[in-house]
Amino acid sequence: MHPSQSQSCTAFDGHRLIASGSLREVASATKRAIDAGAKGPVLVFDDQTSLPVEIDFRGSQDDVLSRLGLAQAATETAPRGPGRPRLGVVAREITLLPRHWEWLAEQPGGASATLRRLVEDARRSEQDRARRAGEALDRFMQAMAGDLPHYEEASRAYWRGERDRFDQLVETWPADVRDHARRLAAAAWNDADAIA
Template sequence: MSQPMYIAFQGDQRIAEGDLRTVARLVKQAADTADGAILVFNAQTSQPIEIDLRGKVEDVLSRLPSTSSAAPADAEEPSEAPRRGPGRPKLGVVAREITLLPRHWDWLAMQPGGASVAIRKLVEDARKVHGARDRKRSAREAAYRFASVMAGNRPHYEDAIRALFADDQARFAQLTDTWPVDVRDHARRLSDQAFNES
């Protein structure tokens, strides 16, 4: 799996884009040299990312989430081995709870390989059949999430969002034309993935 990418804006201007460590370093430098709120997003999902900017650059980098593949190289290993739970962690299998009606559990119990195998097959089949639709929906939601934060008070925002959800790329481009360049370009990049997903 590729490393997540991030994007940061100070006001309407894009100030950084790249892996989390790179973005955090540039955000810290910008925060130390200029005024203005800085917002950081996952560049694909538009989920906001909180970066604690207290202290020096090294302090900021040391506090980045360890779940990112951008964890500090000198991070200490846990003193004890992590507790192993159910599942097959070496294969990436993770145990989680799901809730089903009794008739669903009855059906799963009759499947070859048991409930886990049957559920994995159902999920893989659904991913094959609905994968393009799911990617398009995710891209549309990411574009909407970003535009809501960065352009929610801009001219034609509501009409642009209607065009996004109506799958009208030309109208979306037209309505976002007056937005600040960096905001407009990123919103269009996100929406392109929704409009062009086959």
Template sequence: MNPTEILPSHIAFEGHRRLASGPLGVVALAVRRAMEGKASGPVLVFDNATGRTIDIDTRGSDAEIVARFQPEGGDAAADQDDTPDTPRGRGRPKLGVVAREVTLLPRHWDWLAQQPGGASVALRKLVEEARRANAHGDNRRAARERAYHFMSAMAGDLPGFEEAARALFADERGRLGELIAGWPEDVRGHVVWLGFGEGAEEGAEENGEQVEG
């Protein structure tokens, strides 16, 4: 399971206590209220896609904060491509391709030149096949890295951190749980959630957001 399929997009911690989770606008409001109420510990906001901390601007009214972090609607590039004034050439449609340099050995170019559609089509097919074949491994690697980034920020000075990190990268779920059993509950829960997609917080799957008072 890819943890990002069940995770809300962002989460905030006040010290070692989970403050809020959900869309960034909702989390930003909770952060602003915590800071106004003289938070009992450092307030950190994490992007759950990467496990890294981010800086947010909590100035302004509630409506301004929510609007500031509202996801951009629509695909501007796609809309531009569909405008009647955009000239379109004959033949192949726009694919959104990006030109970059690729360095290969002569025998590789020789093989690509013999493929139907030419080198570009063959390379795209090879990349897509590799992505599908390696999807599970890529997801697991990304999950380990997310969890590690979060652990480093929130638990780098907690007992057993180094051993826990080794267990995480070894995919030893049970051992990781044993090593972090003494960590603050919200911290260890989010580590497991980021790393293995388990222990989702109540309510997150229902509406994608949750705020703690």
């Protein structure tokens, strides 16, 4: 996953937490840890999705932070194409059946405005948020705890909503991994509770 300046993320050196916070804070702390001899593997996760965040740690800390800033600037100065690039609107092709195009053509604001509204409505869906939070926990646990005791049982306990059982199963995991997994699980369960 390509980093963005506004994202919140968490970095680990093996099973040890390096830092959690803004991309700038985490990248700086992680670079210091690498320079101090982090044993690794060093992994940085996006806090919302638990997808890995790609950061090039070569060179000095200023080099690392500069590349993060340059990556963002490069997207802002890219050649203009269809859409409204200053607003972040990008034109792409979609394929629909004729009946879908007919329905879209009848909607106020046209096809693009209707599709944007539908996407935003779906993104706001509590159910979708709870599902994404659960998938984030799954990704994190697979990457960081896949070889730890009771990993599969903990995953099953999470998806069955067995909160106490989940907490018991992850209790013996390294403290930083256990605590982060519990935070992700609590956030996912809170989203799921909001649906009920």
